[in-house]
Amino acid sequence: MIGDEAYNLGAIKVAKVNFTIIAFCVIIVAFLVVTQVYVSAMEIQPRGVNVQRTVYITDWGVTVVNDTITLTDTHEAGSTRFRLGVPAEFASFLRYAQAKDESGSPLPTTRILDSTSGVLWVEFKLEKEVGETHRFNVATVYSDLVSYQMGRFSFNFTETPLLDEKAELCNVTVVLPRDSTVNIPENYSFAKTSFNGLPALNAVFKPLQPFTWKPLNFTFQSITVQLFKVHWAERKVTFKPLGGISVEDSYSVTNLSTSTSQIEILLPKNSSNVMAYDKLGPIWDEPQKGDRVTVSPRYGTIKANESFTFTLKYDLSNSHLSRRGTLGQYELNLTLITPQPFIIYHLTTEITFPKSLSVNEVSKPPDTLSDKLYEVRYLYDVGDVTPLDDLSLQVGFKYDGFWAAVRPIGIVAMVEAAFCALYASLKTVKREVVEEGVTVPADQIRRVTELIDEKIGLRNTLEDLDEKLAKKAISKNDYRRRRRGVETRLAAINRLLKPLKSSLASLNPRYGEILNLMDKAEAEVEAVYTSIRNLRVQYRIGKIEKTAYLSIHEELRSRLEKAKSKLESLNVSLKEEAG
Incomplete structure (x- = not known):
């Protein structure tokens, strides 16, 4: 009995020890598991x-x-x-x-x-x-x-x-x-x-x-949003033989919204002798200057889904050139294209250096380098040009003297070109003298100017009717009746003017130029007048706030008066042709 009790007591002690060991192991394992879970949670905790x-x-x-x-x-x-x-x-x-x-x-x-x-x-x-x-x-x-x-x-x-x-x-x-x-x-x-x-x-x-x-x-x-797709743009930069830098910027655009009469293009600072061209030649009569110009198509407006391709030629200001420390060393600072507020889907830039200019540093390597007998061309090809893209370009070069790089055959060619230009100018003078003897179609000119004067008066009548309707000075029925009569007469005048203008333009290119400018001015008057009417409707139905309405209306009125003044001035010039 005593032996059995001793045995049982020993077994109990062993069991207690084993339980203590097992419990301790369980605690250790639990601690490790909790620690691992906590560490894992820390690792995957999102930022x-x-x-x-x-x-x-x-x-x-x-x-x-x-x-x-x-x-x-x-x-x-x-x-x-x-x-x-x-x-x-x-x-x-x-x-x-x-x-x-x-x-x-x-x-x-x-x-x-x-x-x-x-x-x-x-x-x-x-x-x-x-x-x-x-x-x-x-x-x-x-x-x-x-x-x-x-x-x-x-x-x-x-x-x-x-x-x-x-x-x-x-x-x-x-x-x-x-x-x-x-x-x-x-x-x-x-x-x-x-x-x-x-x-x-x-x-x-x-x-x-x-x-x-x-x-x-x-x-x-919105009447201020212009939705153009600029398919491509092209810039050509050329150093003139006798000094100065000339630039040609070309754009191909499609109008994706309502008809518009113009598109504004930004130019390098202090650009001068700016002229706009289309496929038929110059669009403007006189060159402009500044860092922005407004280009209008030759025949009035750019309608919805119509395309317009034009070129701006101008001289770059000397402010884009700076001297470096060494004698004869210069740096040209320009852009691949002047940053515009629209997206250009494809841009090519060509910079032509005469051999008298030795290029030693370019901030952007060209995509293509063309080395010819008398010149070196740097060609850049860029896609998706946005208003935020960095288009800056710095070119370091050394001037070695222009004539030192010209071969004798080149000099001969230049002299021959000068004589050809002189001969062409003499022929032009002679032709102009002959044209002075042409009989001026005074009656036809007077008929055209009289009809245009009547159109201007009828357009003013329409504006006056709109103002009276806005002030409730006339009834809607009276407004519609009188407006219908004016529009009927305007349509009749346009039918009369069409053959008269064509005939007059065929007699003398100068008449054609004046008439083209008048067509552009009329298109501008029509476009701005329509914008004012749309603006007034939006304001009347509560779609635009008064402050915005007054601001935009003032801006449009200024554009309208400017276009009307230009139209009247051109009509006076045409009258003077009749003597």
């Missing part, structure tokens, strides 16, 4: 992401998007990445993407196309520290998000950025041109607001889930 997006719809229908990204990262220090996605529906419209940190330094950028979903991921790499809040800006430019149909512009994009991680907050603001009237349905995710005095839409998404996006569609009215 904080905050997005402020501003979408700008410009007066030229270009969409510029600025995303300000704020990251709060708990991962280890080193390199990290951030991805911004463009859905397949809009991937082909992305023309520009660039990210910069808070100091303005560009971040490495890579575009990755997901072949399965069609999403275009734009990836940015940045350096960071543990727990650091990192902020950077992403600028993107899109084409073809704005379209025009039935008197309205449509905008089609995404409500939010497409991300591959969750964002705690995403604030989106869409900013429109200053005279825009936005049409959105009830219970829309965006609300109307203003941004720096401009009409805008705003929505806040909290949170923004990854890999999700919704379409953003709305329409708006």
